[in-house]
Amino acid sequence: MIKRLPPGYLKCLNDITPNGAALQAGGQVWSSISQLLTWSYVNCNYTKLAWRSLFKNTFANYAKLFPSIWYNIWSGPDGILSTDGSTWSSPVTPMTDFPVMNSNPHVMSLFATLKMAAQIQPSFNGNGLSIDLTHCKTNFNLNFPLIQLNLNLSMGLKGIYRAANDGKLNLYIIKPNFQSIVISLAFVNGQELSFETLF
Known part of the structure; x- marks a missing residue:
């Protein structure tokens, strides 16, 4: 297991995004990936990064960051842009369907909480x-x-x-x-x- 973060990772993918670690610089944050990252931080003894990652991915944080966008406040899509909180719209994948689009933000927050706690x-x-x-x-x-x-x-x-x-x-x-x-x-x-x- 890697116990050291790659050079430039925090600056390019984590620190500049207010809502979790992005898949690429300026890209989307996917809870199915970024909450697994929370678990990785715990495993590697990056406790402060783990707590920060857990918080950044919460619906409460999204509501504070992007209050005018209804999704990702009580449910959310697969991916959210780290820049403006928006997502894509597709007739075949429910990214902006009201009231619930995807269970990943819910499930992965619980998953990360279990990993953070114990x-x-x-x-x-x-x-x-x-x-x-x-x-x-x-x-x-x-x-x-x-x-x-x-x-x-x-x-x-x-x-x-x-x-x-x-x-x-x-x-x-x-x-x-x-x-x-x-x-x-x-x-x-x-x-x-x-x-x-x-x-």
Whole structure:
């Protein structure tokens, strides 16, 4: 994995765009790409860049930057020009269809939030979830239909897993001090299981 940014990248593609990293200088910002970049920043310990990337791609930021353009305030297209907030219009691809055009801005913001908060992803061996807290710098509370996490850096992690099927899985938790623990869960559909690890 590249741990160093290419020369000129920040100046040409990131710093000059108010709404996320563009695909090319003066070009479009695509949430499906720029929110993956947020995750990359986290993986490479560019924490400030990760938070900035996450914020730049929010609907709230778009509403502030381009208040006269309705799209990308409550939904958005694939790509938005970094210069004026506009997009293209096409009869076959719904870039400006009212009220919703595309799920990428919604999904990728949630994806980036999960990566920023706790690097939540399927475990490498496929039998559970990996929750990596080593990049966490602040307390947080995430609440999704499948899992709830409440992190207090001075105390520990508490959570609830909400089963959507019968089965079992392991939670592979990597604490901020890089200590790893495994919590095994067995459940039936609809069951809520609480778990906790202290720091």
